[in-house]
Amino acid sequence: MIRYLAGRFAQSCLVLFGVTLLTFFLLFILPADPARMIAGRSATIETVNRIRAELGLDRPVPLQYLQYVARLVRGDLGRSYAQKIEVRDLLLSRLAATAYLMVAGIGFELLLGIPAGVLAALRRGSTADRLIMVGAFAGVSAPQFAVGLLLLYVLAFRWGLFPLGGYGSFAHVILPAFTLGIAGGGWYARMIRSSLVDVLDQDYVRTARGKGLPRGKVVLKHALRNALLPIVSMVGLDIGTFMGGVVVVESVFGWPGIGQLAWQAIQIVDIPVIMGVVIVSALAIMAGNLLADLIYPFLDPRIRYE
Amino acid sequence: MGGLAVVVAVVVVALFAPYLAPFDPAAQFPDGLTPDGRPLPPGSRFLLGTDLLGRDLLSRMIYGARISLLVGVVANGAALAIGTGLGVLAGYFRGWIGILFMRFTDLMMAFPALILAIALAAILRPSLWIVALVICLVNWVWVARVIYSQTLSLSQKEFVEAARAVGASTSRVLLRHIFPHLWSTMLVWGTLGISTTVLFEASLSFLGVGVRPPTPSWGGIINESQSYFLDAPWLVAFPGVAILLTSLAFNLLGEGLRDAFDPRQVRNL
Numbered sequence: 106m107i108r109y110l111a112g113r114f115a116q117s118c119l120v121l122f123g124v125t126l127l128t129f130f131l132l133f134i135l136p137a138d139p140a141r142m143i144a145g146r147s148a149t150i151e152t153v154n155r156i157r158a159e160l161g162l163d164r165p166v167p168l169q170y171l172q173y174v175a176r177l178v179r180g181d182l183g184r185s186y187a188q189k190i191e192v193r194d195l196l197l198s199r200l201a202a203t204a205y206l207m208v209a210g211i212g213f214e215l216l217l218g219i220p221a222g223v224l225a226a227l228r229r230g231s232t233a234d235r236l237i238m239v240g241a242f243a244g245v246s247a248p249q250f251a252v253g254l255l256l257l258y259v260l261a262f263r264w265g266l267f268p269l270g271g272y273g274s275f276a277h278v279i280l281p282a283f284t285l286g287i288a289g290g291g292w293y294a295r296m297i298r299s300s301l302v303d304v305l306d307q308d309y310v311r312t313a314r315g316k317g318l319p320r321g322k323v324v325l326k327h328a329l330r331n332a333l334l335p336i337v338s339m340v341g342l343d344i345g346t347f348m349g350g351v352v353v354v355e356s357v358f359g360w361p362g363i364g365q366l367a368w369q370a371i372q373i374v375d376i377p378v379i380m381g382v383v384i385v386s387a388l389a390i391m392a393g394n395l396l397a398d399l400i401y402p403f404l405d406p407r408i409r410y411e
Numbered sequence: 412m413g414g415l416a417v418v419v420a421v422v423v424v425a426l427f428a429p430y431l432a433p434f435d436p437a438a439q440f441p442d443g444l445t446p447d448g449r450p451l452p453p454g455s456r457f458l459l460g461t462d463l464l465g466r467d468l469l470s471r472m473i474y475g476a477r478i479s480l481l482v483g484v485v486a487n488g489a490a491l492a493i494g495t496g497l498g499v500l501a502g503y504f505r506g507w508i509g510i511l512f513m514r515f516t517d518l519m520m521a522f523p524a525l526i527l528a529i530a531l532a533a534i535l536r537p538s539l540w541i542v543a544l545v546i547c548l549v550n551w552v553w554v555a556r557v558i559y560s561q562t563l564s565l566s567q568k569e570f571v572e573a574a575r576a577v578g579a580s581t582s583r584v585l586l587r588h589i590f591p592h593l594w595s596t597m598l599v600w601g602t603l604g605i606s607t608t609v610l611f612e613a614s615l616s617f618l619g620v621g622v623r624p625p626t627p628s629w630g631g632i633i634n635e636s637q638s639y640f641l642d643a644p645w646l647v648a649f650p651g652v653a654i655l656l657t658s659l660a661f662n663l664l665g666e667g668l669r670d671a672f673d674p675r676q677v678r679n680l
Contacts, residue, residue: 371534
């Protein structure tokens with residue numbers, strides 16, 4: 106187990122290194138000049154050059170990268186070009202909001218996905234099954250920005266049930282989390298349906314039914330436990346995706362999370378902030394996967410890591 | 412087969428946009444706004460209403476179908492080509508090429524794709540081709556992984572062994588013996604991929620880093636109307652439904668193709 110973890114850790118470090126390398130050079134190949142962005146349109150060439158020197162952007166890119174990595178290993182992500190704050194502090198200030206939205210979003214995914222998937226699997230082949238599956242596909246295919254805006258229009262503006270975006274009370278998180286839940290819930294429902302259908306056909310389920318247990322009990326106690334296993338890795342994936350910032354939903358609802366930070370940073374080519382967000386996202390994606398893999402053996406004793 | 416019907420309908424609308432659109436999508440009508448300058452709700456002259464500049468929404472949406480499909484087909488076709496090419500090579504030759512391939516796809520999968528795409532699209536000047544390129548860069552890796560694992564198992568089958576034993580060249584084995592088995596996977600993934608690509612393009616356009624106005628695109632129409640959507644919700648609802656239906660149709664069609672190619676899957680029905 107410890108050897109397995111050590112291997113995973115080493116692999117993650119390598120991937121993270123690759124991600125920083127790729128992002129860094131990508132940002133420098135592109136025809137954008139952060140110094141000019143900061144200086145503004147009317148700035149003279151001297152001002153732009155002075156800013157460029159201050160930020161260290163006049164040095165060769167490979168050297169800049171080495172310096173960046175050297176600081177990164179010490180936990181220093183550099184300073185934002187635009188806001189003159191440490192990128193680490195900037196990220197930390199957004200982390201809570203993003204984590205809050207992630208938990209609520211995953212909650213809605215499970216809340217919508219599990220009952221729908223179970224119902225469809227139990228009524229396999231029926232009209233209800235078909236409707237649920239088309240609905241699940243529709244959830245997956247719906248553009249989140251339009252869903253979010255329409256939810257805001259009907260539930261917040263027309264009926265006044267929720268605040269019109271922003272961050273704060275529990276009521277603020279419901280609509281953005283629900284928007285995320287519609288898409289994710291569609292995937293979950295499909296996954297649960299197909300795994301529950303597989304499990305229901307297995308011998309041990311037939312045995313349980315055969316010895317006279319009521320159907321509901323068999324489904325809840327015997328079948329569902331196994332059928333829900335794939336959900337663990339899906340939640341792991343979602344932790345990664347959501348913690349990396351859900352740019353579109355955060356932008357629709359004015360949610361002050363990592364996604365908004367990334368979006369603002371991209372518009373002004375604030376390279377240290379973009380790098381910081383990319384690193385946090387990559388870390389979250391790897392952590393989410395690792396978490397799922399670690400929880401698996403506890404839920405399913407058949408799986409062991411050597 | 413409802414999926415196929417909608418796909419055909421969208422393709423027809425895109426192809427014959429100039430004949431189907433009731434108005435010029437770029438024309439700003441003086442009677443397309445209320446006297447105090449607001450967009451018109453759906454009515455008898457402008458069937459789906461007008462946008463903030465008094466342009467006919469229906470005509471803009473009909474032309475927008477072209478952008479969605481064009482980006483969907485181009486970006487996804489390129490991703491499919493790259494993914495299949497690399498996946499086949501890595502799966503057939505294995506060895507260090509295979510290892511390099513796996514590590515690189517690992518890297519791409521840990522990459523926050525949307526942020527990368529937005530950054531690229533924002534910094535490069537947004538245009539239809541840049542959007543397609545960006546989406547392709549993000550999407551190829553999923554195809555590549557699937558094709559890779561299929562090629563891996565195919566290349567160890569007896570008939571491939573036999574072809575090699577009778578002296579067929581590598582290119583002949585790849586093209587005549589491996590490739591035909593990958594067609595169905597490519598077709599399924601190609602169709603499902605258009606669905607995600609349509610959504611992706613719409614998201615980029617919604618954020619304002621996609622296809623540039625005045626070119627009408629569904630995501631772009633919603634982006635333009637975002638500040639005004641409480642007064643004119645139809646400007647969000649109609650393009651939103653168009654995106655949903657198109658993406659849903661390609662998803663259903665892809666699922667249908669998957670079931671048709673792989674009868675074992677049908678037991679789930």
